[in-house]
Amino acid sequence: MRRTGCGPVYCEVLRLASQHLERNLEQARVSARGADRWRRLGHPWIYRSDVLEPPAGPPGAVAVVGPRREWLGMALWSPSSQIALRFLAAAAQSIDREFFRERLAAARAYRERLGVDGTAYRLVHGEADGLPSLIVDWYAGHVVVELLSAGLEAYRAELIEALVEVLTPLGILARNDVAVREHEQLPRSVDLLYGQVPEWVEVREGSVRYLAAPWTGQKTGAFLDQRENRQRVGELARGRALDCFAYHGSFTLHLARHADHVTALDTSADALARARVNVELNQQPAGAMRAAVELVEANAFDFLRAQEAAGARYDTIVLDPPAFAKRRGAVERAARGYKEINLRALKLLAPGGMLATFSCSFHVSMPLFRELLESAAADAGRPVRLLEWRGQALDHPEVLQIPESGYLKGAILRVD
Numbered sequence: 001m002r003r004t005g006c007g008p009v010y011c012e013v014l015r016l017a018s019q020h021l022e023r024n025l026e027q028a029r030v031s032a033r034g035a036d037r038w039r040r041l042g043h044p045w046i047y048r049s050d051v052l053e054p055p056a057g058p059p060g061a062v063a064v065v066g067p068r069r070e071w072l073g074m075a076l077w078s079p080s081s082q083i084a085l086r087f088l089a090a091a092a093q094s095i096d097r098e099f100f101r102e103r104l105a106a107a108r109a110y111r112e113r114l115g116v117d118g119t120a121y122r123l124v125h126g127e128a129d130g131l132p133s134l135i136v137d138w139y140a141g142h143v144v145v146e147l148l149s150a151g152l153e154a155y156r157a158e159l160i161e162a163l164v165e166v167l168t169p170l171g172i173l174a175r176n177d178v179a180v181r182e183h184e185q186l187p188r189s190v191d192l193l194y195g196q197v198p199e200w201v202e203v204r205e206g207s208v209r210y211l212a213a214p215w216t217g218q219k220t221g222a223f224l225d226q227r228e229n230r231q232r233v234g235e236l237a238r239g240r241a242l243d244c245f246a247y248h249g250s251f252t253l254h255l256a257r258h259a260d261h262v263t264a265l266d267t268s269a270d271a272l273a274r275a276r277v278n279v280e281l282n283q284q285p286a287g288a289m290r291a292a293v294e295l296v297e298a299n300a301f302d303f304l305r306a307q308e309a310a311g312a313r314y315d316t317i318v319l320d321p322p323a324f325a326k327r328r329g330a331v332e333r334a335a336r337g338y339k340e341i342n343l344r345a346l347k348l349l350a351p352g353g354m355l356a357t358f359s360c361s362f363h364v365s366m367p368l369f370r371e372l373l374e375s376a377a378a379d380a381g382r383p384v385r386l387l388e389w390r391g392q393a394l395d396h397p398e399v400l401q402i403p404e405s406g407y408l409k410g411a412i413l414r415v416d
């Protein structure tokens with residue numbers, strides 16, 4: 001609802017409409033601690049343990065009031081989740097197609113200013129874009145969404161209409177097969193919501209092209225959060241390169257434009273088969289790819305150990321493993337895993353060699369990751385320079401008040 005620039009009569013109409021909504025919405029009453037999360041921390045979640053009186057109705061938008069019934073704002077209500085309330089708006093307003101249309105347009109306007117050099121990017125990064133529990137990724141005209149809360153599911157129809165209106169996509173696919181939907185007691189499935197979405201979508205990323213797999217690929221079809229890091233690492237790559245958790249070859253393709261030889265490694269034969277197709281896709285025009293690419297199906301831990309034993313040397317190494325710590329309780333074990341692969345990689349580098357290393361575990365914080373790298377460098381017994389500290393692509397905005405919006409961290413290191 002627009003609250004500025006209206007004439008006195010129109011303003012009065014809006015005020016009355018808002019009052020009417022406030023009175024008619026289902027209400028959640030929350031504790032002082034719950035209220036504080038919004039008011040003081042600016043964090044959009046209120047946990048179930050801070051809900052004193054839950055709304056009586058089904059999942060959807062509700063009014064949220066504090067312990068003395070003072071107005072706090074509007075939220076999406078998820079009855080079965082630990083995250084019971086997700087902040088939507090400070091004032092009472094209709095949550096309808098117009099609401100989604102405005103927020104989607106704002107999210108798109110932000111991306112337009114970024115000047116993304118590619119045809120696949122994230123259009124909505126959930127809470128960080130004021131659209132809690134919604135992911136929207138753009139793949140060259142095709143849209144892939146994730147609806148991650150029961151509260152949001154209540155607005156599926158309005159959301160689809162708004163997506164069609166704002167983005168005019170060729171198709172919309174819901175990758176609702178993610179595990180977090182179980183916390184919301186929502187079914188897991190992959191559903192075509194609108195138009196057509198093919199099995200493969202060719203996208204461009206800087207100077208390379210690859211096939212995203214919206215129906216079956218990881219996440220929504222590709223790891224878009226690494227786009228800018230891949231381009232940067234590609235620019236810096238040279239000599240013999242090793243891409244250790246290669247998936248469908250997205251780092252490999254960038255490495256291959258600058259290095260002489262690339263070994264791309266993954267445990268998944270299926271991912272490597274797709275990497276092969278992507279390598280072929282980039283062989284035109286002839287000579288565009290400088291390097292020969294070798295695909296190896298192996299466990300990175302074993303491979304690095306064996307290479308070290310064999311006295312192998314690389315000039316460029318990329319480590320982009322899956323999240324080793326998916327829960328807080330798994331951090332210690334994960335830390336050992338990160339340290340091991342980084343230590344082995346540092347030892348394998350030739351003098352002047354570069355290591356680009358990442359962690360997408362939210363629970364492994366940036367200071368912890370740095371500490372692990374320092375410890376690996378110390379154990380490697382070689383001077384290691386920090387060339388660049390890296391984060392997730394800017395179309396995945398990280399909001400300081402919402403730590404959960406940021407998860408990917410990385411470093412580009414050089415060994416003397």
Ligand code: SAH
Pocket residue numbers: 222223226244245246247248249250251265266267268271298299300301320321322
């Ligand atoms: N770098 C990729 C994304 C990597 S996702 C990109 O930018 O697109 C992580 C990959 O690691 C997955 O493809 C998974 O199959 C692979 N993987 C998981 N455990 C592994 C292991 N121990 N050794 C090698 N690959 C592994």
